[in-house]
Amino acid sequence: MHSTHLIVQAIRFLHSRNNRARAHHTPRFAYLFAPAPDGKVPLEETIQEDLHDYLDGNLENADIEVTDRSGDRADIEVRFPGFTAVIECRRTKGRSPRKGLRSYLGQAVAYQAGGITLGMPVILDLTPKPSWITNFRDDMWADHIPSPVPEQRDRWAVVVRVPGNRTSPYDMTTPAPAQ
Incomplete structure (x- = not known):
């Protein structure tokens, strides 16, 4: 039940950051936009x-x-x-x-050796975005990670991809219609 609260907060965070506008917020959120x-x-x-x-x-x-989280250091606990x-x-x-982001999942779920079998990688996507950004529903998903050892439990990850390096809708190029 508590993991639901975390997932809801991740959805709200992603939704909030997708709706930030460069001109109306502090420089703290500049990381979301093209430098x-x-x-x-x-x-x-x-x-x-x-x-x-x-x-x-x-x-x-x-x-x-x-x-001291599964033999390492956790970014956020x-x-x-x-x-x-x-x-x-x-x-x-x-x-x-x-x-392409699956390579991050192993580390994210490895921290859960002493807890639930759910990890959460949050990935800042800095690829250029000359057109519109993806809908936030396309930037969050659950992924199954099979155990590398048959006797151990499989794990799950809730992946959050935050679109950074973006332009404002005013400055975006318009995609050409499909022919």
Whole structure:
């Protein structure tokens, strides 16, 4: 039941960030938009800090950079009564179809050795977006990760792909009609 709260907050976060406009918000959200010609693309920490602050304000028990999680360090840990969930934050500058993002799933679910079998990678997609961005329903999905060892449980990931490096609708190119 508590994992539902986390998934709902992830949906709300994605929806909120898809609707941000560059001109009407603080520079904190600049990571969502195409950088200036001489600017640098944002690092993973940018989305990690934004998501952490969002979850900490809405779920109250979120920590960042938690050590001793399945032998490593967790980007974001969200605690609920009886279990914790770990969110792995990444960024990609290359092609980012669902299949291409599967390489991030193993690490995201590996953190769940001491908890539920659900991981959550949140990936900042920095591929250029000269036309419209994807609908937020296409940027979040569940994925099944079979266990590499038959005696162990399979795991699941709720993948969140946040579209960054985008232009405003006013500046977008119009896709040519299909012929």
